[in-house]
Amino acid sequence: MKLIIKHISVIIVIVIVLQACTKAKTPDTTIVTTDTGNGGATGSITSPTDPSVAVSQGFFLDNWEAKTFTKPSVQNAAKPTTTASVTVTADFANVVSKVSKNLFGNNINPFTGQYTDAGVVNNLTNLSPNIIRAPGGSLSDVYFYDLPSGGKPADVPAELLKADGTPDPTTGYWSGLVTDSWSISLNNYYSLLQKINSTGIITVNYGYARYGLSDHPVETAAHYAAQWVRNDKGRTKLWEVGNENYGNWEAGYRIDVTKNKDGQPEILTGQLYGTHFKVFADSMRKAASDIGATIKIGIVLTETNDQSNSVGVQNWNAGVLSSAGSSPDFFVVHNYYTPYNENSTPETILATPSSVTSSMLSWVNTSIQTAGIAPKPIAMDEWNIFASGSRQQVSYVAGVHAVLVLGELIKNQVSMACRWDLANGGADGNDHGLFTYQQTGTPDFTPRPAFYYLYYFQKYFGDRMISSVVTGSTNIVSYASSFNSGEAGVTLVNKGTTDQVVNINFKNYYTGANYYYYTLKGGADNAPYSGIVTINGNSPSGSVGGPSNYTAIAASSSATSGGILVTVPARGVVFLVCDKK
Template sequence: MKVIINSVFTILLALITLTACKKDKKTDTTVVDTGNGGATGPITSPTDPGIAVSQGFFLDSWIAKTFTKPATTSVAKPTASSVTVTADFAQVVSKVSNNLFGNNMNPFTSQYTDAGLVKNITNLSPNIIRAPGGSLSDVYFYDLPAGGKPADVPAQLLKADGSADPATGYWSGMVTDSWSISLSNYYSLLQKTNSTGIITVNYGYARYGLSDHPVETAAHYAAQWVRNDKGRTKLWEVGNENFGNWEAGYRIDVSKNKDGQPEIITGQLYGTHFKVFADSMRKAASDIGVSIKIGIVLTETDDQNNTTGGQNWNSGVLSAAGSSPDFFVVHNYYTPYNQNSTPEVILATPSAVTAPMVSWVNNSVQKAGVAQKPIALDEWNIFASGSRQQVSYVSGVHAVLVLGELIKNQVSMACRWDLANGGSDGNDHGLFTFNQDGTANFTPRPAFYYLYYFQKYFGDRMISSTVSGSTDIVSYASSFTSGEAGVTLINKSGTDQVVSINFKNYYTGSNYYYYTLKGGTDNGSYSGKVTVNNNGPAGDVGGPAGYASLAANSSGTSGGITVSVPARGVVFLVCDKK
């Protein structure tokens, strides 16, 4: 009997073990602790959060990402770490919009037909390129030849102080000059780089136009552009920074105006005019059987103490425009205007500025009693100047922080200013050089490489992450639909730091891969160079020419995930899934 009982017990034990193994195989809830920086027990599956109103339709084009393992070089990993990043695969902060990586085209920096430039923009994959420019949009006439202008515009516009501007010039879309891009080449650039567009129509014309009905005339002109666009462009906006005294139409000569407009613009006036534009443009889109989205210009921060026209801009705009806009447009240059800012000041601004910006827009909308709409940050950069900050690697580090904060704060559309600009001794926002002494046009500047690797190594969802042991290390974690997890690490300090990474609710695979970006030694704190895994540029500007095929560093997860983050450096890391 004892033998029989023991046999039965053995059989039952085997059945229980077999059942447990089958359950483990199905749910993967019993895992041996391998000390590799991942989960060691049951995990919680991730759940996507709802789409925030600030994101809205900008997430409609979201695309699942599959991580492709790059060529690798095995490297030894550091063993000592006083900083720990914990990333939770189950806690999804937001899906990552492919509309977040956009850029702006400047119309006075060539026809954008240079093969090397087109290849680099394609590799960068901005996905969306804004045109025809910033403030130039309010003096731009898309269907006129070079030097052309409508008969109903003044020879000279007014400056902010009311004096005539002898430098008044109007921009044309049908240019053939090598130094300026035609509208047709803009459309061609979009096609070549697999991008879509966002177009800013000329609102200033509604203010300075000399016809009997300048608002209707300008709105009709914008509508004609929509018709001629033939459905290629979904995103449109009316005017550029129209609250600013630097903008065409901010101040007009009332003696020449024929519809009783005030000398200085107000938010209420712009909001009223916006509805006229939106109605005309939507009618044009309907006529050709397409659907478009139209954005309205708001301020990015408290406007109660702005210049005369900008005072209480948002409240005036929103009360007049009501539900007419499809999205809200803001611009932000983060750092104090024309201040010779230190790296510490520059790198502190993304977290200090982004959340208040989103809050300001949302609060403005709430106070106006209108519906919340998605937010588009379609110009952003830094204003810091005096030490070549804008063309330095610090600008690239800043760009990584901005993208991370935008995703965290649920903004899903952004366009950096801009692809190319000019020399100006380092006070140049261009991602590529243009007319910079001693450097070939369209050489990628450091920020290019930071933006390239961010998009390459950041997944399609941001997951939550925390940092312990340092206030100088910033982390943004992500996951790929294909199953991998990643962390982008930024070191804002002037000292190298070693960081350990632990993943919650994630079973790590055998290896992790990463690229380390750091600045050069030229120009003090603001090097114009960047090295990627210790590979630098051949010249004095930018980074390695072979960035697209550069091998990633690779280490095994056994014993933990640890990396060194250089002083003011960035590490883009992805870990294998089990």
């Protein structure tokens, strides 16, 4: 429809220009008439306002970056002819949270190669994890960054103790100055970060403070951590002390008191760890100050109620927080969402992101409040699923789960997370790795399905989450976003077993001419846990992962006129972005 406006149009233009030159925060209520039935607003709109930064996000949002949407190559796609039974309404004016690039992190471990291959580097550059945690989960508590392969300090025992108190004949220590092709060196870790434009978070060896044989093992271990900070030369801003130290699987959980020289108990307690943390933090901050660097140091908490912990320290959080007080800069939790080693169904797996994320944050906040200390930012720097028995961890369902986790973290105002892990190996490819490693019949570092879900989520999710509401189905989950460049997007997840046609409406947003989207779904192999993913109909050439041309696949494109409609396949995901007017 065309509007013929004469003299009054000059006045309207002047008003609009004057409004654009001011920084007033009053709502923009300019009246614009648009085509009806295009999924957008048809009257006055309210401009979005960013919410204040939540304490749970804190400094993890300091490096927030505005995003500009780049229109991909497109192929015209016919709209669904079936009537939409589901409606998603996204409100452009209601900003839930800014989106931190620290959410898309991952973990590296020291036994999956040197990460110098050009193909690996290229895929990681495309993935853009932004932050990589090292040196590798539980191995962090037996890791010595400045020793050669096979090296160990003189003041560590030949054998550590198992959870039951017996010596572990398989005890081994890990080193940073390695040259073996199968084990990454510390220098190559730093080099990888530079190549893929990412930064790091480093876990220092807390276990050494427990099993060390010197007269003062805590001070010795803290000094060693501080030396790493100095040698890091300001490259790493985020550090944490120990890994899952509440667990009976960790080095230092149980020590031989006959060899300990500073009177530590046999079994670690939360209070003792919290006390030791302050020694580490003081030494590490002094080291950072000596080199003119500023660092943040995280402390280990449990993600669930630990008052009856059967595989580790009970009342860990209470003890840690009471003794560490205000010393930590942030709180660290890990979460593997599904029941341990259960042959979980897709329904069980896909139900966990919402419920488990919510209960985890509730528990952490309760722990903080009970301890009477100030809240701090929260980092979930290990997460995945424990489900096993049907190759769940390497299936496309794990990719759908990853999308849901990221969406729930943003919605709950968490701004730092690292998935576990880039590559792992073991059980012939049935492991947590985002890439294959030592999987029969498949080249090492072939991207698995979850890789593609993570790639498209970050690329087609904006820099702010906006609110969205779903009606007509409990199986459809929506996470809506906006780009600083003006576009709006919606990520749709179908947790159900039948395709769903979804109609998308935007409030307080004038839609442009077209919308673009990518549809990801699993294959027919190993039902219901396919090991492949198809992207807009493009399939992989092999039996693992997705299409190799994933960066060049054309987006499906349809006109907004007549409504924004899309089919979300059974247990599929659609990443959609709509033009601005």
